[in-house]
Amino acid sequence: MSHQVNDDQSSEEGTRDTTAGFRADFLGELNASTAAPAEAGVWRVEGLPSGWAVLVVKRGPNAGSRFGLDQPVTSAGRHPNSDIFLDDGTVSRRHAEFRRENDEFRIVDIGSLNGTYVNREPVASAVLANGDEIQIGKFRLVFLTRPTTS
Numbered sequence: 001m002s003h004q005v006n007d008d009q010s011s012e013e014g015t016r017d018t019t020a021g022f023r024a025d026f027l028g029e030l031n032a033s034t035a036a037p038a039e040a041g042v043w044r045v046e047g048l049p050s051g052w053a054v055l056v057v058k059r060g061p062n063a064g065s066r067f068g069l070d071q072p073v074t075s076a077g078r079h080p081n082s083d084i085f086l087d088d089g090t091v092s093r094r095h096a097e098f099r100r101e102n103d104e105f106r107i108v109d110i111g112s113l114n115g116t117y118v119n120r121e122p123v124a125s126a127v128l129a130n131g132d133e134i135q136i137g138k139f140r141l142v143f144l145t146r147p148t149t150s
Contacts, residue, residue: 053105053128053145055098060139061088067141069105074098076136077112090114090137098128105145107134 053069067074067084076084077095086095092112099106108125109116117135118126128134132143 050146051103053098053100053143055084055134055141055143058133058140058142060086060137060141069098069100072100086136086139088137088139091139092137095136104128105143112136 055067055069057063057065057067071083074083075094075097076082076086076091077093078086078088078091079093082094084098092114094110095112096116097108097110099108105128106125107116107118107123107128109123114137115122117123118128118132120133120135128143128145130143130145134141134143
């Protein structure tokens, strides 16, 4: 199960978890870049292991929260057992899934009532690129990844 990544500085150095830690200025870099998704280049995500991805809540009740996409399928929805729990009436109980397929990540709407959007376009399924903005209900999340190194 994915877990929300938080900024808790009390964690021990050197421990390895299924989630990733980020520099304190990470959100500042993100906020400075939100006007146009990655048009000037790929956002910097040095704190993220190669081939991993993270979602940062840009707008919504838990803005600033980060969710690691660290398993083959990560569910998002209003159901309490969702890997990414988005507690709002605009979100379906089982809204969307993030699927890791080989070296890419895909979002799939799994029958939501209000739809799933990538860069403000409705999608049933879409391959995600670094900097894409995903809208699920009233939540806006930014998809960030660090490409795999060959």
